[in-house]
Amino acid sequence: MIFNSTTFLIFLPIAFFLYWVINKYGVKYQNLLLLALSYIFYGWWDWVFLSLIVVSTLVDYIAAHKIGAATDTRIKKRWLALSVVVNLGLLGVFKYFDFFADSLANLFTSIGYDAPIYSLGIILPVGISFYTFQTMSYTIDVYYGRMKPEKDLVAFGTYVAFFPQLVAGPIERATSLLPQITRARQFKYRQGVEGLRLILYGMFKKVVIADSLAKLVDPVFGNPAGHNGTTLFVSCIYFGIQIYCDFSGYSDIAIGTAKLFGIELRSNFKFPYFTTNIIDFWKRWHISLSTWFRDYVYIPLGGSRGSRLVTARNLFIVFMVSGLWHGANWTYVIWGMIHGVLYLITYFFFKPSAKHRILSKVIGFIITSLTITLAWPFFRCESIAQAAEMVKRIVLFAFTPLQYGQGLIYVGTILLMDMLIFKNEREPVPFKKSFLRKLYYSILIIAIATNWSHQSYNFIYFQF
């Protein structure tokens, strides 16, 4: 089931109603219902792949208990290794097997050995990169003693499969989400209203902005050779806004839906395009993934505790792995590496001028926006050659009249709307007066309804 579908619009109120009706019987029943709803939500897409979630849940539940019960560090390590191997194994088989097999075969071919290609040809289970990371972080936290293993299997299963954030995050930590699931919840009016507002704003971003831009972006990225430098450059900007609205729209809906069920999720985006350097960008973009890599990869590697060279190595590894996390294609690795290099340059060499603060911010904004924009082709194109060709055509920049200029209105709209709510990403309604708020809601709803497609565009991050 996807958020921008009529099925979800029917599912959500029913789930909401049942959830609060059953509240009086206690949190255990509420969690059982939430688990069932989450499995229905996921199973709507494919019941078979639900088994992977169940496997991941059971393995981590057992592993965490064994870690918690063991006194011997070697035994703890073994159970942790089992959890990591199973979760990464699931990812490896379902997401990366064909990619690595293909890359290996190409490598052999390049050195003159004609190797056969072994391909599993399995479709990628939706959300596998998200829930495997979420469950893995739980066992790692238990291993390091940051939390105790959860006894209630239903509550733990709900933590793994909690439907609002199951398929595309935010990737939650057990330390934050599990306590909310295990304690009794009461409906709070304020939280409910905030939830609905976020759902509305998220839907607007996805259905109106992202999907409209997708119609302009797809033909250009599908055939970069057929378009001039101006159009390609503008299409990169459009794609940047499209993916922002697509993914942050999803996160808003997820956070908003969770609020309706009395649960708070972490923020995933904080106006990433209003940034003056790449380090700041990564503090605002896909925050739950960035912090996950920080806590479970960067810091265990040594973080910034060693020499500058070691810090640089650790940062670069994180960006490469982060690129690969996005998809089984070298294009994502290159995209991660580009960001890694930019991050390192900024980290080691960039010192904002204290004298010319405004000027340095303006220059920083322009350079950061440009570099992020020019890296998008590596994220979006199907091959490195295609992305490189696109960047080359943009850099050579033969100015020609712009095609698809109508997309600028969507770019302007979202930037303006984000500017109005800049101080708080969780309060997407910039008006205090009741009438203005209602008018604003109405405009958003009408815009969503008139753009509601009979063939919904999937969220981009579902493929990861």
Added chain:
Amino acid sequence: MARFIKNILKFVLVLPLFYLAYLLLVACSTIFTLKIEALTFTNTKTAGSNYQRTIDLDKWIAKTSKNKGLILGSSTAYKNINPYVLSERTGVDFFNNGSSSQCIFESAYLLDYVLENTEIEYLLLETFPGAWDMVGYETATDWVVNNYKPQRAYVFNTVKHANSLNLWLFYSYFYVKRSIPYTKDYLHYSPDEDNYKGLGFAYTRDSEFERVNSTYKSYDTISPLNKRSLERIINICREKNIKLILVMAKIFNADINKTILTQYDVPLIDCNNFQIDSTYYYDSHHMYGRGTDSFSRWLGDEFNQLMLK
């Protein structure tokens, strides 16, 4: 909780009023500019979807010629069949009313409309197998947007069958807008630069679409509604003594269950028998304009042979 639900219900009650105000505002804005309408609702003009064609259909209906032939079908009809060449080859006054992904049930509604207003001698029902089990969204949108009389029964019926929220909103908008005096429609038609050539025919230039390799597809199902509509069309034609010819679109790289059409005792022209290089097509079934003359001549010859029989 009660306060929460009460406030939602209150807002739901107010929402239609806001929508009505919004709708009127956008409709009135077309007196000055069409840009707001384009952004909020839509004004489509693609190859086969344009306002001029609706006007041309009514002009053709109003003509008093006795030897009229109507072509119905999907984009493989309006892009591939040149009615000028076909008319010249057959001596029949053809109008091509194909539209994007036109389903057979939509063709049936359109036939009803045409027969209410004129008499026809021939009906070429071109069916694209890919549309056999579609719901007709694209054609419904075209007819709602590019139609100066949205209240026509065939428009309403197709919207009803496509049953999409945004389509209903478009329908209500264009219905209201066309009731307000001085509002304007998006009428873009310049025969010199446009690919619309009149009589419902759209000429696809090579520069418009890059050629893509088609992937293998199988077409073997027809929705119950389309099947019923096909049988209804056959019965109407028998009752009104209209010579019906089914035309199966040519598709490269496909497996088509032809019995869906051949099971009826109706003449059928299978365009897959037309021999032409695939480079005349930009995908598995859409033809570049440069191939349409020879295809239409071939179709005309097939038509003539069937008529002789």
